[in-house]
Amino acid sequence: MQRFTQLVKILSNSTKTNEKLEALRHYFTTADTLDKPWVLALFSGRRPKRTVNSSQLKQWCIKTANLPEWLFEECYHTVGDLGETIALLLPDSGQQLSTHPLHYWLEQLMRLEKAPEADKQQFILQAWQELDTGERFVFNKLITGGFRIGVSQQMMVNALSLAYDIPPATLSHMISGNWDPRQTTLETLLHADNTNADDSKPYPFYLAYALEDGPTALGQPEDWVAEWKWDGIRGQIIKRNGQLFVWSRGEELITEKFPEYAPLQDALPEGTVIDGEILTYANDFPLPFQSLQTRIGRKNVTRKQLQEAPVAFLSYDLLEWQGQDIRDKPLQERRQLLEQVVEFTNHPALRLSPVITFDSWERLTELRQQSRDQGSEGLMLKRRSAPYQVGRKRGDWWKWKIDPFTIDAVMIYAQKGHGRRADLYTDYTFAVKDGDKLVPFTKAYSGLTDKEINEVDNWVKRHSLEKFGPVRTVQPELVFEIAFEGIAASNRHKSGVALRFPRIHRWRKDKTPEEINTLLDLQQLLQQYKG
DNA sequence: TTGATAGCGTC
DNA sequence: TTCGGAA
DNA sequence: TTCCGAAGACGCTATCAA
Numbered sequence: 001m002q003r004f005t006q007l008v009k010i011l012s013n014s015t016k017t018n019e020k021l022e023a024l025r026h027y028f029t030t031a032d033t034l035d036k037p038w039v040l041a042l043f044s045g046r047r048p049k050r051t052v053n054s055s056q057l058k059q060w061c062i063k064t065a066n067l068p069e070w071l072f073e074e075c076y077h078t079v080g081d082l083g084e085t086i087a088l089l090l091p092d093s094g095q096q097l098s099t100h101p102l103h104y105w106l107e108q109l110m111r112l113e114k115a116p117e118a119d120k121q122q123f124i125l126q127a128w129q130e131l132d133t134g135e136r137f138v139f140n141k142l143i144t145g146g147f148r149i150g151v152s153q154q155m156m157v158n159a160l161s162l163a164y165d166i167p168p169a170t171l172s173h174m175i176s177g178n179w180d181p182r183q184t185t186l187e188t189l190l191h192a193d194n195t196n197a198d199d200s201k202p203y204p205f206y207l208a209y210a211l212e213d214g215p216t217a218l219g220q221p222e223d224w225v226a227e228w229k230w231d232g233i234r235g236q237i238i239k240r241n242g243q244l245f246v247w248s249r250g251e252e253l254i255t256e257k258f259p260e261y262a263p264l265q266d267a268l269p270e271g272t273v274i275d276g277e278i279l280t281y282a283n284d285f286p287l288p289f290q291s292l293q294t295r296i297g298r299k300n301v302t303r304k305q306l307q308e309a310p311v312a313f314l315s316y317d318l319l320e321w322q323g324q325d326i327r328d329k330p331l332q333e334r335r336q337l338l339e340q341v342v343e344f345t346n347h348p349a350l351r352l353s354p355v356i357t358f359d360s361w362e363r364l365t366e367l368r369q370q371s372r373d374q375g376s377e378g379l380m381l382k383r384r385s386a387p388y389q390v391g392r393k394r395g396d397w398w399k400w401k402i403d404p405f406t407i408d409a410v411m412i413y414a415q416k417g418h419g420r421r422a423d424l425y426t427d428y429t430f431a432v433k434d435g436d437k438l439v440p441f442t443k444a445y446s447g448l449t450d451k452e453i454n455e456v457d458n459w460v461k462r463h464s465l466e467k468f469g470p471v472r473t474v475q476p477e478l479v480f481e482i483a484f485e486g487i488a489a490s491n492r493h494k495s496g497v498a499l500r501f502p503r504i505h506r507w508r509k510d511k512t513p514e515e516i517n518t519l520l521d522l523q524q525l526l527q528q529y530k531g
Numbered sequence: 532t533t534g535a536t537a538g539c540g541t542c
Numbered sequence: 543t544t545c546g547g548a549a
Numbered sequence: 550t551t552c553c554g555a556a557g558a559c560g561c562t563a564t565c566a567a
Contacts, residue, residue: 015548015549015553016548016549017548017549017551017552050538050539053537053538053564054538055537146554148553148554148555150552150553150554151553152552152553152554154551154553155552155553209550210544231542232541232542233541233542234541248540248541249542250541252540289541289542289559290559290560292541292542293541293558293559293560293561294559294560294561295560296540296541296542296561297539297540297560297561297562298560298562299561299562391551392551392552393550393551394551417555417556418555418556419555420554420555421555421556426555426556427555442557442558443556443558444556444557445544445545445555445557446545446555446556447544447545447556448545448546449546449547450547483544485542485543485544488558488559490559492558492559498558498559499557499558500542500543500557500558500559501542501543501557501558502544502557502558503544503545503556503557504545
């Protein structure tokens with residue numbers, strides 16, 4: 001545990017990529033064999049399921065440190081991170097320190113899943129006693145997740161790439177999919193033969209960048225393929241050794257959630273991996289994302305759902321064909337093979353994302369305006385000659401979404417942020433006019449620069465009216481333009497509407513609160529958007 | 532049994 | 543998903 | 550150019566109090 005705590009300290013004290021890479025490389029070349037797969041799991045989004053919840057941790061900390069609850073809350077708001085707050089508040093135990101390794105603590109935590117609350121409490125309190133402040137922080141983060149120390153999946157891939165001398169793209173594939181840190185070592189996982197050991201193993205997804213300034217800078221239109229950008233969830237379908245697997249972008253195995261795909265187990269040719277989008281359909285037309293949402297986290301699908309909103313897989317790329325990894329072939333070749341595969345499979349659950357024909361960028365610009373009519377949220381542009389790459393790479397795949405909506409609104413509440421924004425009011429609620437009243441309709445994450453955030457923070461501190469816990473009401477004076485991707489009816493909010501991806505577009509210092517948009521404007525937008 | 536809420540996935 | 547900041 | 554942290558809405562599940 002000391003070793004890992006030391007690593008976390010180095011990582012969190014530095015913002016320099018090379019320093020972090022070196023620290024990780026060194027760790028992976030020298031650390032405890034049983035700890036290593038756990039570190040990879042923790043830093044690549046494979047944290048074990050949480051077995052102790054936040055309110056329990058909070059209560060036990062309050063008891064141990066003998067604090068009034070309000071003081072704990074006050075500390076938490078200042079520190080901005082539960083695990084760190086607790087580590088700082090716990091008294092020094094003065095006991096003999098523990099020498100258990102990282103994997104011991106993680107395995108013990110996992111064993112608590114079904115344990116009675118009293119056992120959990122005893123274990124956590126014991127751990128807090130045995131560990132010093134730095135280790136306690138790490139221990140708490142093992143439970144609550146999210147180290148926020150500037151290391152994520154990609155940096156892990158790069159560090160392992162250095163430590164084991166394997167190219168990042170290959171390595172990314174090796175560590176993809178399902179593996180258990182208790183059952184495997186890094187040496188096994190990163191062995192060249194291991195890529196084929198698991199029939200379910202997915203390929204890392206290739207992701208697109210947003211096209212900011214239109215396509216003309218991309219060169220000749222004939223070098224590019226355009227498709228609609230579908231508003232579903234990204235998926236990968238695998239047929240190997242007679243088995244069918246469906247993966248989500250977050251590398252969750254979601255095969256069982258979509259019984260519609262079960263027939264593909266027989267229909268798909270052997271040794272096939274398809275990249276595409278999971279969508280619900282009605283009358284041959286894709287349904288809004290909201291209808292898919294009811295399927296994502298659900299355990300049992302109702303018959304009604306299967307009838308009214310059946311799921312199909314809209315395929316747009318072929319990664320494996322006849323058992324061969326074909327990601328290095330140019331897109332147009334992969335596309336041809338994909339078309340053959342879809343035709344051969346011949347099942348309504350497997351569709352082909354149509355290619356949009358266009359002869360000039362002007363024509364494509366016109367077509368983009370029709371995106372909503374197609375049930376899509378814009379265009380995808382893919383270079384014909386491009387291989388299927390790993391992760392987000394600039395150059396060959398672009399998403400060109402339709403322009404967002406915008407609304408002018410006034411800030412009415414402010415709240416402090418978390419982590420590196422724990423000191424600042426960065427969390428704002430906005431309102432539109434309804435007659436002479438103001439109606440809150442959204443929160444928006446800050447699209448402001450640090451400089452603007454400081455300015456707003458300063459202003460909030462001088463113009464707050466009332467305090468409700470962490471929330472301050474402020475004089476309704478500051479006007480912002482809010483951008484968002486979509487609008488839907490909602491019961492959650494007083495305004496009756498909910499926005500998709502709301503963010504601050506710009507600070508309208510030129511506008512007064514009298515000039516902002518109204519609730520009626522939002523309602524009209526809602527009608528219009530519903531078509 | 533109902534209702535609220537934390538947690539976690541999707542975008 | 544979005545965004546700004548840092549390397 | 551790439552990566553990271555901080556942030557939004559939604560729906561479902563599990564859990565716990567009324």
